[in-house]
Amino acid sequence: MDVDTIKTVLIIGSGTMGQQIGFLCAMHGYRVHLYDVKEDALKSAQERIVKLAEWFEKHTVKNASGALPLIHYFTDASKAAQDVDFVSESVPEDPALKAKVFSEFNALCPQHAIFTTNTSSLVPSQIAKETGRPDKFLAFHFHDVRTTKIVDVMPHPQTSKEALEVTIAFAKKLGQIPIVLKKENHGYVFNTMLMTLISSALTLAANEVADIYDIDRSFMGVMGTPIGPFGIMDSIGLDTVYKVTKYWADLLNDKQGKKNAAFLQNYIDNGLLGTKTGKGFYTYPHPEFSKPEFLQL
Numbered sequence: 001m002d003v004d005t006i007k008t009v010l011i012i013g014s015g016t017m018g019q020q021i022g023f024l025c026a027m028h029g030y031r032v033h034l035y036d037v038k039e040d041a042l043k044s045a046q047e048r049i050v051k052l053a054e055w056f057e058k059h060t061v062k063n064a065s066g067a068l069p070l071i072h073y074f075t076d077a078s079k080a081a082q083d084v085d086f087v088s089e090s091v092p093e094d095p096a097l098k099a100k101v102f103s104e105f106n107a108l109c110p111q112h113a114i115f116t117t118n119t120s121s122l123v124p125s126q127i128a129k130e131t132g133r134p135d136k137f138l139a140f141h142f143h144d145v146r147t148t149k150i151v152d153v154m155p156h157p158q159t160s161k162e163a164l165e166v167t168i169a170f171a172k173k174l175g176q177i178p179i180v181l182k183k184e185n186h187g188y189v190f191n192t193m194l195m196t197l198i199s200s201a202l203t204l205a206a207n208e209v210a211d212i213y214d215i216d217r218s219f220m221g222v223m224g225t226p227i228g229p230f231g232i233m234d235s236i237g238l239d240t241v242y243k244v245t246k247y248w249a250d251l252l253n254d255k256q257g258k259k260n261a262a263f264l265q266n267y268i269d270n271g272l273l274g275t276k277t278g279k280g281f282y283t284y285p286h287p288e289f290s291k292p293e294f295l296q297l
Contacts, residue, residue, distance in 0.1 A: 010084040236274065
């Protein structure tokens with residue numbers, strides 16, 4: 001198999017990243033099958049993908065909406081898996097769930113198809129066996145495709161050289177810059193650095209050292225960035241940050257990590273998930289940190 005064999009891409013999971021990855025593939029001419037178990041989730045995804053196309057047309061790609069007909073929506077796994085050449089999974093950060101999903105699709109997808117996971121915190125060897133095709137499995141992790149072209153490519157010890165090379169070439173076909181990891185690492189490269197920042201910010205807030213706005217002001221003011229750690233968490237989704245934080249806190253029996261997760265839980269319980277719900281630590285579409293007075297006396 002080589003990269004030119006890839007014609008149809010299956011996206012498993014229609015959340016924010018599934019939407020972005022699927023639309024990116026469609027913009028580059030690939031047929032996309034977007035799968036989710038819930039019909040209402042797919043409906044919501046379709047609406048958000050239209051808005052994503054509008055964003056691209058406004059900022060970077062004039063004819064981005066022309067990609068929309070290439071995206072097909074499925075709740076039937078067998079139909080979604082038909083004739084696919086490359087799979088990208090973006091279901092919640094639960095290794096048992098990911099293993100179950102890949103096991104199901106292994107029985108449905110063509111044998112030549114490469115399986116990839118967009119996981120933010122796990123490593124592929126944790127579920128490689130359950131995929132049924134460990135030699136054709138690796139991590140292929142995207143960031144926000146609207147603002148960056150960086151994509152992480154992380155094989156595990158059993159990933160074949162061919163699958164790795166095809167995935168790297170596919171990343172380039174999508175206009176991405178592949179960051180190839182030499183060994184497995186939870187959190188890849190950027191996320192390893194980012195999660196340290198997020199953990200520190202959450203610890204400061206959960207321990208009532210400083211309030212959220214001042215923590216962000218401190219980071220933004222010193223580093224000269226347009227956004228701070230709490231604004232970043234809003235863009236990621238507080239539910240996602242919570243799942244990653246709680247997973248590692250429970251795994252390592254980290255008392256402070258559990259406290260940080262509980263701090264996030266208060267927001268989630270009130271439906272405050274960040275930009276995707278219009279409110280998290282900040283209110284959108286015009287968050288306080290974007291206003292000139294945020295860093296003024």
